[in-house]
Amino acid sequence: MWPGRCPASSSSTSCTTTPWAARRPSPRRPSPPRSSRPPPRRCLRSSSSRASPRARRKSPTYAAAPTEPNESRRPRMTTELVQLLTPEGRRVHHPEYAVDPSAAELRGLHRDMVLARRLDAEAVTLQRQGELALWPSLLGQEAAQIGSARALRPKDHAFPSYREHGVALVRNLDPAHLLSLFRGASNGSWDPAENNFHLYTLVIGSQALHATGYAMGVAKDGADTAVIGYFGDGASSQGDVAEAFTFGAVYDAPIVFFCQNNQWAISEPTERQMRVPLYRRAAGFGFPGVRVDGNDVLACLAVTRAALDHVRTGSGPMLVEAYTYRMGAHTTSDDPTKYRDEAEVEEWRAKDPILRLRRLLEREGHADEDWFAALDEEAETLGRRVREIVRTMPDPDPSVMFENVYADGHALVDEERARFAAYQESFVDAGRSN
Amino acid sequence: MVTKSLPLAKALNEALRAALESDPKVLLMGEDIGKLGGVFRVTDGLQKDFGESRVMDSPLAESGIVGTAIGLALRGYRPVVEIQFDGFVFPAYDQIVTQLAKMHARSQGKVRLPVVIRIPYGGGIGAVEHHSESPEALFAHVAGLKIVSPSTPSDAYWMLRQAIRSDDPVIFFEPKRRYWDKGDVDTDLDPGELHEARVAREGTDLTLAAYGPMVKTCLQAAVAAEEEGRSIEVVDLRSVSPIDFDTVQASVEKTGRLVVVHEAPVFFGSGAEIAARITERCFYHLEAPVLRVGGYHAPYPPARLEEEYLPGLDRVLDAVDRSLAY
Numbered sequence: 001m002w003p004g005r006c007p008a009s010s011s012s013t014s015c016t017t018t019p020w021a022a023r024r025p026s027p028r029r030p031s032p033p034r035s036s037r038p039p040p041r042r043c044l045r046s047s048s049s050r051a052s053p054r055a056r057r058k059s060p061t062y063a064a065a066p067t068e069p070n071e072s073r074r075p076r077m078t079t080e081l082v083q084l085l086t087p088e089g090r091r092v093h094h095p096e097y098a099v100d101p102s103a104a105e106l107r108g109l110h111r112d113m114v115l116a117r118r119l120d121a122e123a124v125t126l127q128r129q130g131e132l133a134l135w136p137s138l139l140g141q142e143a144a145q146i147g148s149a150r151a152l153r154p155k156d157h158a159f160p161s162y163r164e165h166g167v168a169l170v171r172n173l174d175p176a177h178l179l180s181l182f183r184g185a186s187n188g189s190w191d192p193a194e195n196n197f198h199l200y201t202l203v204i205g206s207q208a209l210h211a212t213g214y215a216m217g218v219a220k221d222g223a224d225t226a227v228i229g230y231f232g233d234g235a236s237s238q239g240d241v242a243e244a245f246t247f248g249a250v251y252d253a254p255i256v257f258f259c260q261n262n263q264w265a266i267s268e269p270t271e272r273q274m275r276v277p278l279y280r281r282a283a284g285f286g287f288p289g290v291r292v293d294g295n296d297v298l299a300c301l302a303v304t305r306a307a308l309d310h311v312r313t314g315s316g317p318m319l320v321e322a323y324t325y326r327m328g329a330h331t332t333s334d335d336p337t338k339y340r341d342e343a344e345v346e347e348w349r350a351k352d353p354i355l356r357l358r359r360l361l362e363r364e365g366h367a368d369e370d371w372f373a374a375l376d377e378e379a380e381t382l383g384r385r386v387r388e389i390v391r392t393m394p395d396p397d398p399s400v401m402f403e404n405v406y407a408d409g410h411a412l413v414d415e416e417r418a419r420f421a422a423y424q425e426s427f428v429d430a431g432r433s434n
Numbered sequence: 435m436v437t438k439s440l441p442l443a444k445a446l447n448e449a450l451r452a453a454l455e456s457d458p459k460v461l462l463m464g465e466d467i468g469k470l471g472g473v474f475r476v477t478d479g480l481q482k483d484f485g486e487s488r489v490m491d492s493p494l495a496e497s498g499i500v501g502t503a504i505g506l507a508l509r510g511y512r513p514v515v516e517i518q519f520d521g522f523v524f525p526a527y528d529q530i531v532t533q534l535a536k537m538h539a540r541s542q543g544k545v546r547l548p549v550v551i552r553i554p555y556g557g558g559i560g561a562v563e564h565h566s567e568s569p570e571a572l573f574a575h576v577a578g579l580k581i582v583s584p585s586t587p588s589d590a591y592w593m594l595r596q597a598i599r600s601d602d603p604v605i606f607f608e609p610k611r612r613y614w615d616k617g618d619v620d621t622d623l624d625p626g627e628l629h630e631a632r633v634a635r636e637g638t639d640l641t642l643a644a645y646g647p648m649v650k651t652c653l654q655a656a657v658a659a660e661e662e663g664r665s666i667e668v669v670d671l672r673s674v675s676p677i678d679f680d681t682v683q684a685s686v687e688k689t690g691r692l693v694v695v696h697e698a699p700v701f702f703g704s705g706a707e708i709a710a711r712i713t714e715r716c717f718y719h720l721e722a723p724v725l726r727v728g729g730y731h732a733p734y735p736p737a738r739l740e741e742e743y744l745p746g747l748d749r750v751l752d753a754v755d756r757s758l759a760y
Contacts, residue, residue, distance in 0.1 A: 186542070187536070188541050190541070199540060206529060208501075209502050210502075210505040212505055213502030217508075217511050220487055221509070240497055247495070405578055411629065411677075412675070413577070
């Protein structure tokens, strides 16, 4: 008879590969017992001076992290926010993460962010005009997306969620593909192999496993390729993300888990998703995690590049938490004024990723007014092109419904396709095709 | 000709071995499939011969198994994953339904996901709960998946090889109560198409349509009915998505009567689909309404009651009597 299924054995509670996890004290104050915790919202708005999840959220440490002895082969796990560029546009030295882009590269990063923001703004407008069914805005997350995407090599693979329009632009994906998805003219349509940019994934967290499986394949091939899987703070609550961490770790897959913690999962704040800073979750799975200022494009570039280099060595995954903020709505369907304070938005407005780099470019004399003006013109051209693409986009031929359901064909699909064609044909015969 | 007499489980093992030998991109993944050889020993000895990188013991996480198999397929591999038991597939249901089934269509044909999901399914072995279910209709409802279930060792061997060669995701339901049934397997055979139904026994009075574990039961019922002077035809569907309605239609046009038999609950089951379609196709040939025999609209019962729940010889013969009484 069959032996039945054994439950997973729970052996040690400590993780031998992450000694720092046990030693490093939590910067967070000890939690009160769960029953005496204040309700997480409403009351907090009127008591901002009190130590609360909101207050904690507002004060990530911006200072450089002190270094710590480390016996492991894994890189050190930085517990504080890695920052290389202050909101005022001043450079900050970080002992572990450095990047020294040329003036042209700095201008390139700025250009990418401006174009991503312009694409996004145009798409939001088009949705308001009824031309798109939905649009998830990336406003505020330009640095996290451009910095991480610019860290990729051409052969690396990116697995997006559904908001990675900036990553898509960097990977040379024609915006028409993104727009057709959100117009409802396709369900994806692009070839992931063309730019190594995989399909958007709307079910939260699913792509973390696809990225991990892909990276497992890369490891088997012995290829010099790394994989980056994007997801958000809300997705960190999904089982698939936890399972991706497990699979990535136990198979030493060359994957960077890149979480854009934009603070809100539709209307639910991060306090509804986690009680421990997200990047620290990596320690429990046996790989390093680091939190980066997600509004600092230089830090995102440096940290992601270091993370990709780390995973390329065959040492297993790395988690990067880009601490950022979604300035707009989750998608055009929700109204953030119903669930969050304008003061919070204002606070983050001061940390704007584009303004920050522009200040650096101006301060260090890398770009003049003419250059910025030319970039504005380029952005306007992109905006016009986006409008043009959407307004001239044909509806797909109805027969597309039956195409590619199966690779090898399927009798039922063939039968229904034929029936549908005959039905359509009947209108033509009756002279009522229009 | 290389014909061997093998139990169904061993035929599956031979199919996996042949697939691993013939295509370096074929990978096996699943819980306990390596050293242990799977809880039913279907993968016995394969890790020893092909190594841990091709026969991979997985973490205990079904969504992870299917989700990473999707990623491996995107990288060009052909993963064959094992879900340990039917009732454990549901943690992976989301990945199968929202991702695996749809990605080929979503990408307008640019992505192919040749993933095979092997699921030992069905009751009759006295198991505890979640170890005896027949969830095939839940998957057959989803476009983009192919659903098959062999009933003989020969089909087990060939259908698994064909499933692995298919560029479509295939859910391969293995009739676990038939794992130990022996039969001839000709490994040089030129098999028919994966989706083609097979007339397992010829007859003139009534058609029994079944797949997987119920084919044997239906053949036994046909033998018993013969003693009562009734000639029963048995059609082994082999594939639940697509269903080879042409073969069923030809049989029903000959016999005028159809009884569909499966272990899964009758309500919204594959029998309902077959009854509806055959009624459309064969309305003027039918001498009786299409009848269905299957499980009840109740959770699979404790094993001590499963003989009452599962369609056995008597329940099939009762349906035959009811059909012939019209």
